[in-house]
Amino acid sequence: MKRLFEGVPAHGLVLLALFAAALVVAPFLVSNYILSVLIIVLYFAYIGQAWNLMLGFAGLLSLGHALFVGIGAYSSAALFIHFGIPPVIGVFAAIALSVLMGCLIGYLGFRFSIHGVYFALLTIAFAEFTLIMVDHTRWLGSTEGFFLPVSNRSSVDLINLRGTPVMFYYVILTMTALALALCRWLLNSKLGYYWQAIREDQQAAEASGVHLFKYKMIAVAISSGLTGIAGVFYAFYYNNLFPDATFGTNRSIEMILGTIVGGVGTLFGPIIGAFILTPLGEMLTGLTEGFRIDGIKQFFWGLCVALIVLFRPSGVWPWIASLLKLDRKPEDRSSGDRS
């Protein structure tokens, strides 16, 4: 526990505690609408954290992370619908299958030394391929969708993950906090240093004896497993699954935008990014509703993202961190200026 906070400046800890406290009491203060937005924000923060583990820590760009969300969602939902197995147990199946798929992609990719853009396209290819396969699987509802029985939303049943939005909020808040702690711990472990060595210079890392294949595989396995858990949350929160809306490349892109905007390779980048992009989308919905023109929201959304890329090219978090004088930790600073 102590190691987790080592080296963080005191005012950083205070800010973190205030931020955490605000999130914990939020459900009692805000409206249902804001709460639902916060749930989405935290969901993206969690997935961003898991995805960041691959690109930000180990330098592996995946553009098909919706695949793992989909696998987690469909496997836990199928167990629940067809066999009545609660998600508390189903989540292990979800993790196992996601990790298996991640390892398959990783094995094929790294074994044949596919990297950079090519690896990213391999992940897209697997996601799209799985999408079409699920499209043609009756057992998983094919294109017509796969529905969980909608329960009454007043009681709280953690075993079956049925309950009020407040329960879902605390579930995803806990998941996000644990993921943050896990990433912080990993980053300062031996494993984390191996990953950063691979990220910064693959050949130099290999020359100094880092087993590239092994450590890349571990990164993919942890990232895909964590993302699979998000899939279980997705399935039971939304109660309906459509192949296109779960596995589609749009989904993969949507879930990584926040992290890139926030700052790849930083611990708070995924969280800040999610807190910027999701409310931005919601705000634009509110602002553009009056115009009644299709696409105007997407246009401004794209414009905002493009402007952030052009003017904050290392992400927003490193900039905020330096404003708050929190950037003394070397690993929080190193990400953006990589070439």
Add this chain to the structure above:
Amino acid sequence: MTDIYFNVAISGLLTGLIYGLSALGLSVIFGVIRIVNFAHGEIMVLGMFATLVLFRHLGIDPLYALPLVTVALFCFGYLLQDLVVRRVAHLADHFQFLLMAAVAVMLIAVCLMIFGPDAQGVNLPYAYDSFEVGPLIIDKVRLYAGVIALLGSAAMFAFFKYTDTGKAIRACGDNYTGALVVGLNVRHLFALTFAIGCACLGAAGAIMLLIVDVHPYLGPPYTLLAFIIVIVGGMGSLPGALLGGILIGVSEAMAGILLQPSLKSAFSFALLILVLLVRPQGLLGKVQR
């Protein structure tokens, strides 16, 4: 009975040539500027809409509109590279990807705002004409489209092989620093390359409108398709892009009649995975470094 397969294969081949022409646009940009154009399909859809407007409001046949659209997208590409994309050239892959994805989202949104979400096509008097060659029946429209795609690709090859500008662009792609050292105007040449890539898309879009109805959400599938083609053929290889296009066009068409039409893109993705594993540089690609 085999006639059906031949007919389908030929129509797939002709469609594949259009795919190939559009994939050339992606391949040229990646081969020289080293940027993966994630807005590829959206730019092509822009070309299709431009052709549609010329047809609807001025009554220009898509085949005559083609040069206009090509020039228009050439200018669009030049400005896009020079004003926007150039600024992220030094950043990591994922930032370039993010910018191009943002551009793609904006392009879709603009098309949606102007043209609405419905699929729209052109009605040509010769749309249902066909040539009969022995037992084979070839759609007139598809044949025109295929021949134009072939001519466009040939023009590209000639440009890069024989003209000074083409050679200079290849030099930038081969050795960026070297190109700067010998005094090439790399900024201009890069913009020109992006412009040429987009011009390919304009031409491909104009002829694609002959056989496909256009709607704003057509972009992303075409982007993915072009990726598959370029990787199967070999990134940065121009003949590879054309070969990949034909291969994908024919295999899609065959998968459409042998299996289910909805499985045809699964077939393409399977082919992509296979090529990435067995020959990651693509069929005609060169091993780098």
